[in-house]
Amino acid sequence: MKHGFFSRNVAVPLKNIFSRFPMAAIFSLGFFAFWSYYIFVEETPEPAEFYFSLTMLFGFFLSLSIELLCEKYKNNAVVWLYLAMGAYLGIFYYFNYNTSTWYEENFTMIVLRLFAFGLFPFWVAYKWSDATEVRYDNFFKSVVSNIFLAAGISIVVFLLGNLAIWSVGQLFDFYDNFQLFDFYRLNAWWSLFSVTLFSSYYVLANFPYYDKQNTENHTLTKAENFLIKNIGVPFVVLYFVILYAYSARVLMNFWNWPHGIISYLVIVFSVIGYYTYMQSRHIEGENRMIIAFQKYLPWAVFFQLFMLFYAIYLRIEQYGLTTNRYLVVIIGGILLVISLYLMIAKRKRLVMIPMMFSCLALFMSIGPWGIFALPKTLQYNDLIAKLEQTGRYRDGKIVTENLEMLDYENSQLIIEKISYLCGWYDCEKIDKLFGGSIDSNLTPYKKREEIIEKLHLQETVYGQREDKIPKNIITYRFHSSTENNEPEKITGYDWIISGANFYKGGDAYSRNKASSIKFYAVMEGNQLNLTQYGNTIATYDLTDFIKQIMENYKTTNQKPDTLQFIGTSEKYDIQANINHLEIQENTDTQEFDIQEIYFDNIFLREK
Incomplete structure (x- = not known):
């Protein structure tokens, strides 16, 4: 029976997706529906709701991995895995994350776990009983090709769909006159659909079966063969030539510290190298250069790791362990283990590479040894x-x-x-x-x-x-903790003007800017100058003002909540609301000088 266009291209693939990966499909659909709702209702999700959407994103990768395990063991009795997955996600997001503020730590944890769970499908289906590694090599290559193809097609769908929506909006004036919703949101919704639901469903619909992979011969297209032999391997060789040339320079000037970036370059080049290593196994027996590449890359990475550890040791010894340095040490350690394994093992199971990196990411995101906790x-x-x-x-x-x-x-x-x-x-x-x-x-x-x-x-x-x-110089800093945007002592003011933030030893203000503004406030030393189109028309001395602040502070040991200068001149009264003030005291002469001053609003009244 022949299928129609809709049945062949939509209905049948969806049926296969929900039959093979039901939970992954539901998580992906839930993530898309969640953000679609917020696109059209014009609201920003609360933190807890935002983390709920992340739960669905993590659930997609976890459920995909679990469903691959079901295929591997031919066992449907894995309900406990889904329960454990849900419990883990719930406990992690609602108790381990601070849902009141978007912390840098939260973002890093999200990236780490996405990296870990995203690598799960590359190794959970592996069968340790396989006689050779050919089947896994073909499976790995098929998964990578599927992901890249999905990304490319989703970009095309994204561009073509948005072009169609833009054309309709422009031709029919929907961007200005559409009544149901802001027509720009349709562009946002289509973008969301392209990069989330469409791409994920394409991956699921075409995800390879591990058991159906060729177990005797590596499968590789001409394009993939060309990319590996003529682009991938030569560039990896070039990268390591650069690294070893720099290492030689460091050894010849051993008293100079190596650049800190060398640690990151070793990691990046090594990861690219091992990815190319995994892909090049498909043509190992056909090319002498590939045979040499497979044989010597682990050794090249191994010896280059000494430069990584030397560079990072110098900085940890001098400045202590930070998150970035800890990350370098851990990734360097994993690269060292992988290199030793590939150098020593007779049967090189490449599944160890994604498995080690996946477990590493999870290891670094939990417990007192975590990426943030230990440093x-x-x-x-x-x-x-x-x-x-x-x-x-x-x-x-x-x-x-x-x-x-x-x-x-x-x-x-x-x-x-x-x-x-x-x-x-x-x-x-x-x-x-x-x-x-x-x-x-x-x-x-x-x-x-x-x-x-x-x-x-x-x-x-x-x-x-x-x-x-000198020891006779003491610096004091004061900050306004209240809003200073309303006039309190000057009534009937005529203008709200701006003031140039000032720090001693730097440019007080832009003269070009002052010359183009009717009124502008400029600090010079302890004096506030009022300018009109760049010309000074009034001067206010802040010496008594800062002395009063210091006397009150030394008497009460309390800093003022509000920093507000009131000045008067022959023609203008001024009220300057100050956000930040830094004063330097000379304890020998009892003199005070303004080192920094940042203004909020300044109110001006003409007499």
Whole structure:
């Protein structure tokens, strides 16, 4: 019986998909439906709902792997695997993730687990009882080809569909006059359909059967043969020539540190090399260059890993273990194990490569040895040790009283630890360490400045090393913790104007900008100049203003919530709302100088 176009190209493939991979198909459909809803209702998903959509994405890869296991063992009694999968995802996302804020750690964990689960289908179907590796080689090649083909076709569908939607929108004025919804959303929806549902269903519909792979001969098209022999292998050889040439340069100048990027290049080139290694097995017996490539690549990677470990050791020894360095060490370790295995093993089971990387990604995302947990613990311990050594931590508490300015080198070590532990979003360890002495509501950047001030640390500002700060100079930083956008003391103001942020030693402002604006506020030293088209028309002295701030701070030990300067001149009254103020005190002369000042709104009234 002949099938019609719809039956042959839509109905039958969908039937096969839901018959072979029912859960993976449902997860993919659920992910697509979830985001389709948010495209058309014009809402942003809540964090918990967003993580729920990620649950469906992870579920797609896990269920695909589980259903491949069903085919492998010819056993349908795997309900417990689905229950374990659901329990894992639920526990992980709702208890291990912070659903109130999008942390960098969350993003990294998502990438790690997607990488791990995405590699599962490459090795879970493997049969260890196979007499040769030919069947797995063909299976691996078929899966990779299927993924690349799905990506290419989905891009074509994405472009052609959006072109059709754009044409209709332009010709019939739907982008301006469509009543049901914003017509641009149809473009977004089609893009979502192309890159998620269509591509995933194409992969599922054409996913190869492991048992049906050729067990005697490698299958390779002419195009694949050409890509491997004439592009893949020569470029991998070139990459390692570059690495070994640089290694020779390092050995000849051993007193100079190798570039930090060498560690990442070794990893990237090694991964590309081993991917090409897996693909080139299909033509190993046909080409002497391929035979040599298969024989010597593991050795080339093995010896190059010494450069990786040397470069990363120098930086860990000097600066401590960070997430990036930990990642380099772990991946380097896996590459070392893979290289040793391929150098020693008589039967080289290439399934070990995706399996090791998959398990590594899971290993690094859980427990106290995780990619973020271990570096944070070590950095925190190093910070405590350095604070104790410099007299800033005693009996389990931070010491901030009676401190002299710390030397530049030790200051930098402490600041680096604090900056690492208090990144853009997460300052939990630092908040606990400093207890109530640091306002937990401050941004991480402002917390860092408060800590530097309290611990009397020297820092680098705007790229200039401050290693010659005399002991009689103390820096104080103040931040406005309230909104300063409404006038409080000047009524009937005439203009809201802008002010140039100022830091001493840098360009105070752009003169071109000031000359093109009717009114502009510019700092010079402790004076605020009001300009009109670049010409100064009034000057306000902030010396008494900053003295008053310092007197109040030293008397009450409390920083002001609001920083607001009120000035008067012959013709104009001004109210400058300040967001950030840095003052330097000379303890010998009792003089105060403004080092930095950032403005919010400035209100101006003409008399």
